[in-house]
Amino acid sequence: MSLALTDLCRYPIVQAPMAGGVSRPELAAAVSDAGGLGFLAAGYKTADGMYNEVKEMRRLTGRPFGVNLFMPQPRVADAGAVEVYRHQLAGEAAWYETPLGDADSCGGGDDGYEAKVAILLEDPVPVVSFTFGCPTREVLAAFAAAGTFTVVTVTSAQEARNAQWAGADALCVQGTEAGGHQSTHRDDPQAALGGTGLLTLITEVRASVRLPVIAAGGLMRGSQITAVLAAGADAAQFGTAFLACPESGAHPLHKQALTNPLFVTTTLTRAFSGRPARGLVNRFVREHGPYAPAAYPQVHHLTSGLRRAAAKADDAQGMALWAGQGHRMARELPAGELVGLLAAETEAARAAVSVRSAQ
Known part of the structure; x- marks a missing residue:
């Protein structure tokens, strides 16, 4: 693999790929330009629609960015x-x-997966991530040969082990605090709605695999980046925090609802x-x-x-109104400004920890 996670962004800040029109090229490009890693969401789009956004993204920024794909879902309903x-x-x-x-x-619930994979192999992007499952070893090997860094979203240590075996370059470890869909590889109709908290899940995954970890789940402040890095993550992913940005494609009422006392x-x-x-x-x-x-x-x-x-x-x-547990801490800031603020908060939190450790 020619790329590493540290090559992709100046700060350990990843913008979550939010499907449904939220993660527009304008948002992802602003994040990447500011030193984070911006993501486009291919979910619910046609293959052509995805490719048009990739082309727009390349027009807006020369920085690395990612594209997220939904894995095909079995028809078991x-x-x-x-x-x-x-x-x-x-x-x-x-x-x-x-x-x-x-x-x-x-x-069939495949979300145009095969066509999207074919496009991204023919005209590679720096990063491709996967939600709702893990690709085959053959698909991940093909992306590796194309020079694309791959990330598989996981919600358990077993899913992490499966992704490592399949050949993923990194994991997005999603705690139950995260807004939007839980990215379980199998949706058990009999299981109660729930999941494992992020800090516990990072620890479990770190004990199971050797891959880099991107932590996701209710994160809204730079101090939380410091916390997940201390727990063993290599970067932190923010979704709800970027949803309120002017570059986000979320409906204005969705943005307002994050801090509306009615919700x-x-x-x-x-x-x-x-x-x-x-x-x-x-x-x-x-x-x-x-x-x-x-x-x-x-x-x-x-x-x-x-x-x-x-x-x-x-x-x-x-x-x-998809939102993570930290939604009330949302800040209506331009995406690039938010990346800079999160980075500054992270450094301040690290300095505070160093001072306390020295006392």
Whole structure:
């Protein structure tokens, strides 16, 4: 491998790839230019749409950046449970005056994976990361041959061991505090919604594998970078912290909701997508979360029209307001300025630790 994690960014700061239009080239480029590692999110985009963003990213910055891919998902959903949920959402469809989406429109749930891999192998980018699973050894070897640094997102020590065996260059270790989807490699319909906290998970992964670790999960301040580095991570990934930036493609109501006192907490829910994801608790989550089936991406497609209609109506109570547990610490700053502030806070925290250690 010609690249190492330390070659990719001046500061140990990674901008999380947030699908759904949040991680625009403008955001990722601003982060990379400021010394972090910016990421584009290919999830929910066509292969051509992804490539157009890559080209725009190259126009905006000459710094390293990454592209995140969703791994293909098996079609294991209970069709009957999806149909029951469809009937439950009928009132939402009537309220927003929009039809429910076609749960079977997901084309097998592969998100155009093969086409996206082919494009990124033909015209390589510095970094490619993977969510919802681990690629085959052959795919990771092909990226290595192309000079691309690969990162697999994991939520357990076993997933970390599997990724190391497959040939990943690094791991994004995601704690349960993280906003958005939990990146488990298998979604167990029988398992309770939950997960392992970030600091514990870093320790477990470090004891299991030798790969570099990018820590993700509720991080919002530079002092937390110092904490995860001390726990064994090599870098820290921020999602919610960058969501509030002006370069982010998030809906204005989503940005405002992060610090709006009406939204006091987050929870893991299947309500919007059928897969566990952490978001702000709103009316939709309260009313439908307990009944949503384990059916991704079927539920995602079923609710897509509802989410668009709620956003168009400026109704935050019907939107998927993904956010990590630290959301109330969000700062509305330009992305480059936020990277610089996080770096300064990290140095200040390190200096404070050194002073206390010397006393």
